[in-house]
Amino acid sequence: MLEVKNIELNKETIAEALKKRNVNASDDLDKILSLNEARKKAQIAMEEKQSDSNSIAKQIGDLFKQGKREEAEALKERPALLKEEISELKEAMQKAEEEMRELLYTIPNAPHELVPPGVNEEDNEVVLEEGTIPALGEWAKPHWELAKDYNLIDFELGVKISGAGFPVYVGKGAQLQRALINFFLSEAREAGYTELQVPHLVNEASGYGTGQLPDKEGQMYHVTSDDLYLIPTAEVPITNLYRDVIVKLEDFPIKRCGYTPCFRREAGSYGKDVRGLNRLHQFDKVEIVEIADPRSSYENLDRMVEHVKGLLNKLELPYRVLRLCGGDLGFTSCLTYDLEVYSTAQSRWLECSSVSNFETFQSNRLKLRFKDDNGKTQLAHTLNGSALALPRIVAALLENHQNENGINIPVALRPFTGFDKIQ
RNA sequence: GGAGAGGUGGGUGAGUGGUUGAAACCGGCGGUCUCGAAAACCGUUAUACGGUUAACUCCGUAUCGAGGGUUCGAAUCCCUCCCUCUCCGCCA
Numbered sequence: 001m002l003e004v005k006n007i008e009l010n011k012e013t014i015a016e017a018l019k020k021r022n023v024n025a026s027d028d029l030d031k032i033l034s035l036n037e038a039r040k041k042a043q044i045a046m047e048e049k050q051s052d053s054n055s056i057a058k059q060i061g062d063l064f065k066q067g068k069r070e071e072a073e074a075l076k077e078r079p080a081l082l083k084e085e086i087s088e089l090k091e092a093m094q095k096a097e098e099e100m101r102e103l104l105y106t107i108p109n110a111p112h113e114l115v116p117p118g119v120n121e122e123d124n125e126v127v128l129e130e131g132t133i134p135a136l137g138e139w140a141k142p143h144w145e146l147a148k149d150y151n152l153i154d155f156e157l158g159v160k161i162s163g164a165g166f167p168v169y170v171g172k173g174a175q176l177q178r179a180l181i182n183f184f185l186s187e188a189r190e191a192g193y194t195e196l197q198v199p200h201l202v203n204e205a206s207g208y209g210t211g212q213l214p215d216k217e218g219q220m221y222h223v224t225s226d227d228l229y230l231i232p233t234a235e236v237p238i239t240n241l242y243r244d245v246i247v248k249l250e251d252f253p254i255k256r257c258g259y260t261p262c263f264r265r266e267a268g269s270y271g272k273d274v275r276g277l278n279r280l281h282q283f284d285k286v287e288i289v290e291i292a293d294p295r296s297s298y299e300n301l302d303r304m305v306e307h308v309k310g311l312l313n314k315l316e317l318p319y320r321v322l323r324l325c326g327g328d329l330g331f332t333s334c335l336t337y338d339l340e341v342y343s344t345a346q347s348r349w350l351e352c353s354s355v356s357n358f359e360t361f362q363s364n365r366l367k368l369r370f371k372d373d374n375g376k377t378q379l380a381h382t383l384n385g386s387a388l389a390l391p392r393i394v395a396a397l398l399e400n401h402q403n404e405n406g407i408n409i410p411v412a413l414r415p416f417t418g419f420d421k422i423q
Numbered sequence: 424g425g426a427g428a429g430g431u432g433g434g435u436g437a438g439u440g441g442u443u444g445a446a447a448c449c450g451g452c453g454g455u456c457u458c459g460a461a462a463a464c465c466g467u468u469a470u471a472c473g474g475u476u477a478a479c480u481c482c483g484u485a486u487c488g489a490g491g492g493u494u495c496g497a498a499u500c501c502c503u504c505c506c507u508c509u510c511c512g513c514c515a
Binding site for chain 2: 038039043044046047048051053054057058059060061062064065072073074076077078079080082083113123245367374375376377
């Protein structure tokens, strides 16, 4: 959620930045400001009357103490009248506030200056390409065939017990999952992230806190009987740990990581996008989350990208780094780098990580703040990134490291798998 | 799931209708003392919104789990909801 104060000060700049998302928010921003003015006006009037009412009540109290009963009784009339006016003004104030908030929810974050303009993923800017794409022979197969040949993943069994998009990992396939999770967590720990194990179901307030609600209402699994949501990413529980928290300046940067399964309804997906491991309803991911000093949060972002690059290098996978264009940028993000692995057998890039700085968009909602050098409370910046999401990494590992008689496990991963090769 | 108890400031915890934004203690911060430190002593100690200001400067309002109600006046009384704890049951 954008900060009203910021809109007051920089309306033009924000409107301009939002144009990069192909959003014309100018009218909405004006509306927000005028609702805010209406709110203030009602508030001033209301508080004045409350003040009157309070002081009369105090007088009555004093008179009763002095035993001046009649005088006290005589004073009672005024506040009774004021009360009605107060409640009307309060209603007006709350209404304006609510309308303003609802409008604020619909406006995405203002993109950072580095964000290139553009409408979709084709306009994303390639920042870096690294690793060599292996030259595979005619025999090369896509991961869904490899998964079947080597009995690593059973998609049909998953359909039987749950539905499409819920694979069952078998034998070395399951071991590979576990190894990757351990590898990622261990790398994160070495990079200074504290590991957390968090709930996989969260309440509504948490959904709002990180911005999944109300924007992506239909994308989360909702357990209506208990009004809980299955997490679409560990970002939600981990970041919400800091809801309503005032952190200390010297605690920056707060670095947390955690492994969780992620649940996504993926309503509206179809075709080659959902083939094999490309898009699932449940998948595993290690997430890194940082809470940072606003003055240096973009350095944190860069370091996070470096961390993820390190993982891909160690897994010996060809990848590229994209700076997302305005049209492809997530609702809550200011600046996002996507990391994509190359899927050799599918001849396409697969997104496996997304690293973002949200600046104060989440913390405003979360009321996640810190005391600055002057003792003033300010909103902190939040950042997060996948490090990494498993399915497409598995796809890329299988496809890129295959040869005619098996699949090689990258050296860095071997201590975690306990085997060198799948055959 | 059944029965009971309870939710107060950073923490412990007092407060059952009238200067209570809230005692006391602990912690934190500042100071005195000291070569320095500890101890002791003194002072200070929330958040949000609005107005005001050179300035968290001063003022107002709200906030004692959340929302509503009674009252001139509510942490205190009433209603609804949420949460926590204890015991019993079930159970990895």
